[in-house]
Amino acid sequence: MSVPLLLVGGGRMGEALLGGMLAAGRPAQDFAVAEVSAARRAALTATYPGVQVVEQPVAAEGVVLATKPNDIAAVAAAAAQAGAQRLLSVAAGITAAAIEAAAPLPVIRAMPNTPALVGAGVTAIAPGAHAGEDDLAWAEAILGAVGVVVRVKEAQLDAVTGVSGSGPAYVFLIAEALSDAGVLAGLPRDLANTLAFQTLLGSAQLLIDGDSPANLRAAVTSPGGTTAAGLRELERGGVRSAFLEAVMAATERSRELGSR
Ligand SMILES: NC(=O)C1=CN([C@@H]2O[C@H](COP(=O)(O)OP(=O)(O)OC[C@H]3O[C@@H](n4cnc5c(N)ncnc54)[C@H](OP(=O)(O)O)[C@@H]3O)[C@@H](O)[C@H]2O)C=CC1
Ligand SMILES: O=C(O)[C@@H]1CCC=N1
Numbered sequence: 001m002s003v004p005l006l007l008v009g010g011g012r013m014g015e016a017l018l019g020g021m022l023a024a025g026r027p028a029q030d031f032a033v034a035e036v037s038a039a040r041r042a043a044l045t046a047t048y049p050g051v052q053v054v055e056q057p058v059a060a061e062g063v064v065l066a067t068k069p070n071d072i073a074a075v076a077a078a079a080a081q082a083g084a085q086r087l088l089s090v091a092a093g094i095t096a097a098a099i100e101a102a103a104p105l106p107v108i109r110a111m112p113n114t115p116a117l118v119g120a121g122v123t124a125i126a127p128g129a130h131a132g133e134d135d136l137a138w139a140e141a142i143l144g145a146v147g148v149v150v151r152v153k154e155a156q157l158d159a160v161t162g163v164s165g166s167g168p169a170y171v172f173l174i175a176e177a178l179s180d181a182g183v184l185a186g187l188p189r190d191l192a193n194t195l196a197f198q199t200l201l202g203s204a205q206l207l208i209d210g211d212s213p214a215n216l217r218a219a220v221t222s223p224g225g226t227t228a229a230g231l232r233e234l235e236r237g238g239v240r241s242a243f244l245e246a247v248m249a250a251t252e253r254s255r256e257l258g259s260r
Contacts, residue, residue, distance in 0.1 A: 002083060003032040003052065005142065006060030008075045010035035010044045010053070013090055014066035016117040020146030022048060024119060032058050059083040062138060069094045069257045076103040086131070088139050092161050093257025096128030096154060106131040108139040111157050111165045112146070121147030122164050126154040158258070162251035170246060175200055 007014045010033040018031060028050030034057045035041050045053045052058070056078070063079040065072050069091040076087055080103035088108045089099055096107045107128035115121045123143040127136055136151065143149045152160060175196050182192030206216050221227040234240075 002059035002061055004030045004061050005064065006032045006034060006057060006062070006079070006082075006084070007064045007066055008034045008057055008079060009065065009067035009071075010037075010040050011066065011068075012114060013112065014064070015044065015047075016114045016121070017064065017066065017090070017112065017143075017146060018044075018048060018051065020116040020119055020121065021142070022051075023117075024145040026145065032060060034058065057082040057084075062086050062088065062142075064142070065089040065091060065099070067091070070260075073098060073102040076105075076107075079103065080105055086135050086138065088142065091257075092165060093158070093254045093259075095258050096126070096131075098258070100128055100130060104130075106135045108135055109154060109157060110139060110143060111160045112143060113164050114168050116143075116146035119146055123147060123149050124152045124157060124160040124164070125149060126152050126157055128154075158251045158254035159247075161254040162247040162249075165254075166247075166250045170243070171200065 007018055010018070014033065014035075018033060021031070022028060028048060031048075032052040032054060033041075033044055034054050035044065036055060041053050041055065044051065057063070057075075059082055060079070061084075063084040063086075065075055065079070065087055067075050072089060072091045072094045076089070076099045079087060084103075084105060086106040086108070087099060087103060088110055089096075090110050090112055092111070094109075096109050099107045099109075108125055108131050109128065110123050110125045112123040113121050116123070121143070123146075125136065125139050125143065140149050178196035178199070179189070179192040182195055183189055187195070203216070207213060217231075221231065
């Protein structure tokens with residue numbers, strides 16, 4: 001009997017998707033994970049009781065490809081061999097055409113991010129040449145359980161990767177730096193962490209509620225006050241330009257991964 005959804009690759013992104021879907025209420029029996037690392041298999045088995053954790057792909061209606069980009073073509077071929085009906089790849093860079101060349105199945109490409117684990121992910125999806133509306137709806141149902149899903153053109157996925165696929169890492173770096181700065185200014189680490197992390201959460205919520213970043217920033221910046229003094233240093237340090245360069249570098253790296 002085939003399982004509804006097989007995840008191939010139970011690493012950081014595979015686990016974020018699995019954990020997020022389970023937390024959203026999907027039953028463990030809906031999932032299998034194929035993972036080559038014995039240590040990862042043991043960890044997944046302990047964390048997600050009821051999920052079938054195996055070394056090789058098993059028969060599944062749909063398969064999420066969540067291995068490293070270099071392994072995707074081989075894994076797609078193995079999943080097709082094991083009876084998959086359609087594929088959802090989360091790999092950076094690897095084109096739908098490359099996956100279709102390895103496995104003659106409908107392919108959806110997706111770029112999720114790790115906040116999927118807490119139901120707060122954002123994923124962009126794009127169809128391959130043989131994927132139809134039903135395949136897109138299938139991918140949306142999977143990924144919609146763990147956050148917001150947007151449809152894009154495949155050519156936009158490299159930029160999506162640079163912004164939101166890699167984006168959580170930029171935010172975690174800001175969180176680290178803001179907390180470190182609090183410690184430098186004399187606060188204990190626990191308190192600095194609480195202040196920094198809750199500031200990120202609350203600020204994100206204000207943005208999601210719809211006001212623009214520029215308006216929200218102006219509302220914090222009293223004339224001649226503390227924030228203006230702080231922002232002057234961030235601009236002097238080239239923070240805005242550093243973000244532009246970071247996203248462009250990540251976008252370019254995604255393109256490179258797809259052209260090898
Ligand atoms: N991490 C992230 O935030 C995001 C990642 N992605 C994409 O997700 C994919 C996975 O990334 P990530 O989770 O970070 O990587 P990881 O290395 O954490 O996870 C990949 C896992 O797949 C295993 N694996 C390798 N080959 C096979 C195989 N043939 N069958 C089953 N399992 C296999 C790896 O084992 P081993 O290490 O032993 O090889 C590893 O445990 C990448 O393509 C990446 O581009 C997309 C969006 C965000
Ligand atoms: O760093 C990477 O290549 C992957 C893709 C997006 C986030 N992590």
